[in-house]
Amino acid sequence: MSFRIIGLPAETFAHLFMLSDQELANRHAVRLRAESGVPCRISLTDAEPGEQVVLVNYEHHPVDTPYRSNFAIYVREGEKTYDAINQVPEQLRRRTLSVRGYDSKGMMVDTDLVEGRELEGAITRQFKDQRTAYLQLHFAKAGCYAARVERA
Numbered sequence: 001m002s003f004r005i006i007g008l009p010a011e012t013f014a015h016l017f018m019l020s021d022q023e024l025a026n027r028h029a030v031r032l033r034a035e036s037g038v039p040c041r042i043s044l045t046d047a048e049p050g051e052q053v054v055l056v057n058y059e060h061h062p063v064d065t066p067y068r069s070n071f072a073i074y075v076r077e078g079e080k081t082y083d084a085i086n087q088v089p090e091q092l093r094r095r096t097l098s099v100r101g102y103d104s105k106g107m108m109v110d111t112d113l114v115e116g117r118e119l120e121g122a123i124t125r126q127f128k129d130q131r132t133a134y135l136q137l138h139f140a141k142a143g144c145y146a147a148r149v150e151r152a
Helices: 014-018 021-026 116-127
Strands: 003-006 029-033 052-061 069-075 083-085 096-102 108-115 134-139 145-151
Touching: 003 116, 014 052, 021 029, 052 145, 069 145, 096 116, 108 116, 116 134
Parallel strands: none
Antiparallel strands: 003 083, 003 145, 029 052, 052 069, 096 108, 096 134, 134 145
């Protein structure tokens, strides 16, 4: 089964890098120097240690259901949105992931906990259920949003 993994839209976050630290704070965000393994949700790559990132609260599941959700995410300046068919970025391969399946109304229909190297199997299994409209991937340890998966 073909699938498409999509990072967050770069244009949504571009303005953050022009803001002062106080303006970021007013938006519940902070500019940081990355430590090892800080995952950018735009490019789905990890920032290098010392690289500038913005940590911001982001509503990754803006649905009108009890599953509406937001959480802290890291983004990097100048990144291009990851968007690939039948490819899993290395950032996701190296982590334990929560795979959450939702129907077209934003209601959860299934979940999996998998190592990133086994992600394709979880995607295929969840998309066999015709109720599943899309998947959200979350980093299992921190619970934060990682990426969206759609049928391709």
